[in-house]
Amino acid sequence: MKEKVLSFLDEHKDEMFELLSDLLKIDTQNYISYGNEEAGQRFFAEYCKQKGFEAELYYPDDIPGFTEHAGYLAGRGTDKRPNVTAVFAGKGGGKKITLAAHMDTMPVGSEDDWSVPGLGGVMKDNRIYGRGSSDDKFGVAASLFAAMALRESGFTPEGDVYITSYCDEEMGGGNGALATCLKYPSDIYINLDGGGMQVLPYGVGGLSGMASLHTDETLSSCSRVFEGLKIMVDEFEKFGEERFRELGNHPVFAGTQNHKDAYRLLGTTCGDKGLDLNSAKMSFTYYTLKPQEEIEKEVKALADRISEKVSALGLIFDGIQPVSRFFHPICPDTVPEEAICFQNKLQETFKKPVSLAGGCLSDLSVIHKYGGGISFNTGLYKGFNEYGGPHQVDEYVDCDEFLAIAKALALYVLELNSKGE
Numbered sequence: 001m002k003e004k005v006l007s008f009l010d011e012h013k014d015e016m017f018e019l020l021s022d023l024l025k026i027d028t029q030n031y032i033s034y035g036n037e038e039a040g041q042r043f044f045a046e047y048c049k050q051k052g053f054e055a056e057l058y059y060p061d062d063i064p065g066f067t068e069h070a071g072y073l074a075g076r077g078t079d080k081r082p083n084v085t086a087v088f089a090g091k092g093g094g095k096k097i098t099l100a101a102h103m104d105t106m107p108v109g110s111e112d113d114w115s116v117p118g119l120g121g122v123m124k125d126n127r128i129y130g131r132g133s134s135d136d137k138f139g140v141a142a143s144l145f146a147a148m149a150l151r152e153s154g155f156t157p158e159g160d161v162y163i164t165s166y167c168d169e170e171m172g173g174g175n176g177a178l179a180t181c182l183k184y185p186s187d188i189y190i191n192l193d194g195g196g197m198q199v200l201p202y203g204v205g206g207l208s209g210m211a212s213l214h215t216d217e218t219l220s221s222c223s224r225v226f227e228g229l230k231i232m233v234d235e236f237e238k239f240g241e242e243r244f245r246e247l248g249n250h251p252v253f254a255g256t257q258n259h260k261d262a263y264r265l266l267g268t269t270c271g272d273k274g275l276d277l278n279s280a281k282m283s284f285t286y287y288t289l290k291p292q293e294e295i296e297k298e299v300k301a302l303a304d305r306i307s308e309k310v311s312a313l314g315l316i317f318d319g320i321q322p323v324s325r326f327f328h329p330i331c332p333d334t335v336p337e338e339a340i341c342f343q344n345k346l347q348e349t350f351k352k353p354v355s356l357a358g359g360c361l362s363d364l365s366v367i368h369k370y371g372g373g374i375s376f377n378t379g380l381y382k383g384f385n386e387y388g389g390p391h392q393v394d395e396y397v398d399c400d401e402f403l404a405i406a407k408a409l410a411l412y413v414l415e416l417n418s419k420g421e
Contacts, residue, residue, distance in 0.1 A: 004153035005410045006349075009145060013403050016145040017128060019047065020397070021121035023103075023137045024130030030104040030170040032323070034077040037103045037167045041084045044103070044140060044165050048086040051148060053163070055086040060167070060179035071178045071370045073325045078175040081167040085184050087160055088147040094158020094417055095187035098371075099146065099409060100180060101139025102169035102193060102363065105132030106391045113393045127388075127396040134381035134397045135390035139192025140165045142402060146409035157417040162186060169193065169363050172208050172324015177363035181371040188338055188416075190409065193362045194377035195390070197350055197401055199343040201336060201376040202252045202358030203365055204287040205295075205329030206243075208266070211236070211303075212281035212318040213310050219278045222271035228310040229270050229280035232317075235306050236284055239263065239298070243286050250289055250331075252358045257383055261360070262287045287360065289329045327365040330358075339376040342412050346378065349407035360384075380405060 009016070028040040041057055048055035061067055061079035081104075090096075108118035108131045116122040122129045128138075143163045150157070162184045166176030181189075194200040213228045240263025247253040247262045263286045270280040288295045299320055307317040335356055347354045359377045367375045380401040382389035388396040 001153060001155055002411065002414065005149045005155070005414060006407055008149040008152055009403060009407050009410065012145065016141050016406060017123060017399060017402070020128055020133065020138055020141045021123055023140065024121035024128070024133055025119055027119055028103050028105050028132065029107050030168060030173070031107070032171045033075055035081050035104050035168060037081050040103045041082045041165060041167070045084045048084070048144060048163070051144070053086040053088065053147070055084055057082045057084050058183065060175045063179055063182055066179065066182065069178065069182070071174065071366055073173065073175055076168050076173050076175050078168055081176070083167055083176050083179050084165045085180060086144065086163040088151060088157065088163065090157040090159040090161065096159040096162065097413060097416070098162040098164055098180065098184060098186040098189045099143035100164040100166060100177070100189060100191050100367070101136045101143060102167070102176060103137065103140065103165045104167055104170050105135070106170050109393065115394055126399045128399065129394060129396045131395055133395050134379070135395065136169065136193045138380065138397045138402050142192065142406040142409060146406050146413065149410045150413060155414060157413060159187070159417070161413055172361070174325050174363050174366040177366040178370055181367055185372055187373045189367045189371050189373055189375040190342065191362065191364045191367055191375065191377045192379050192405070193364070194359050194379035195381040195383065196357070197346070197380050198355050198357045199339050199346065199376055199378050200357050200359040201330070201332060201339040203330035203362065203377070204247065204253065204258055204289060204358060204360055205327045205365065206285065206287040206361055207322050207326045208283070208285040208324040209320055209322045210281055210283045211306070211320045212279060213315050214279040214318060215315050217278065217314070222277040224313055225278060225280040225315060226270045228313055228315040229268060229282065231309045232282055232306055233265065233268065235302060236263070236265065236282070239302050240286065243288055246289060247287060256358065258287060258358060258360050261384070283323070289331060292326050292328065327361045328369050330365065330368050336374045336376065338374045341415065342376070342378065342408065345411045345415070346404065346408040349411065350401070350404040378405065
């Protein structure tokens with residue numbers, strides 16, 4: 001059976017690559033309060049049906065009680081941003097498994113900065129380029145082809161396998177991931193939104209946000225609010241140093257890119273060519289391993305310090321506003337056996353060592369908190385600071401890594417269900 005499954009994926013890898021290329025040509029950019037996922041989701045749902053799978057397209061907000069759920073994040077427009085779940089039906093017993101990836105992408109940015117069209121799905125030099133290639137449309141294609149390989153090899157799992165393409169992950173969403181947990185609850189969730197060809201049972205918490213200040217006076221220069229902006233940035237940098245020390249004390253995160261990126265200043269504005277001279281703002285992301293209630297006390301103390309200092313300049317601090325949901329940290333006492341099993345499968349198909357590690361802010365936080373099963377991330381994207389990485393120009397996937405993950409998913413489901421069959 002194993003040889004049949006692997007042979008199927010080798011023989012149909014070009015078809016899998018073409019599916020990813022086709023998905024990349026569909027604009028599914030996320031703009032926080034709305035997104036363009038629907039066209040991509042309808043294409044994927046129809047593709048699943050053509051391949052013989054039942055597939056449901058559904059809107060998160062239509063799930064009974066969804067907008068009242070503790071994990072719901074308002075203002076995301078998920079009444080018009082659908083999920084798709086295809087079902088690889090099992091025998092009626094055994095563990096249910098969800099293979100999940102998100103359809104939405106970050107904005108493409110300036111096409112002039114790309115060496116290939118950002119929505120072109122260009123395949124060359126054993127790579128597939130396009131916004132969302134590694135973050136996260138490859139996961140949609142890999143999950144489906146893993147299920148196809150198993151089915152076409154004559155294998156039927158004990159429990160259902162759900163292939164879910166969810167909406168609204170970028171920009172701190174999470175409603176799409178929450179919806180799949182509530183509508184298709186599973187015993188195991190593999191979220192294909194990680195990086196580095198690793199298995200990630202750990203995850204930092206934190207959020208993205210903004211802070212702003214203003215004066216009610218009419219100003220002819222933004223010099224004074226600029227001084228206030230410098231105070232905000234300086235105080236946030238001190239807060240960031242605490243986050244850096246915090247992650248440096250954890251054995252999983254110390255020395256990693258997550259540790260280095262424990263606080264990121266994402267942007268500042270102050271005036272606009274003679275306009276808006278009486279206000280300034282900044283945006284940021286921070287990582288933490290502390291519970292939400294504990295870190296929020298530190299954030300409040302940060303806000304109080306900034307408010308006191310800028311008021312001496314005659315400025316009004318507007319406060320710190322979250323832009324994303326709060327991502328709850330994931331720090332299990334022991335690594336689940338299911339994650340170690342997948343690590344072994346990925347090492348087998350990738351033919352290189354695969355580490356157990358921790359990831360940055362992802363919807364694994366939502367899945368872990370509200371899914372009710374075992375969950376972990378995996379994925380192939382490069383670092384956020386690397387050429388071709390997620391959110392960067394020329395985002396790409398390596399085709400060998402892409403195929404290796406699809407094979408590992410198939411072998412994992414096979415071992416979990418077949419008991420050596």
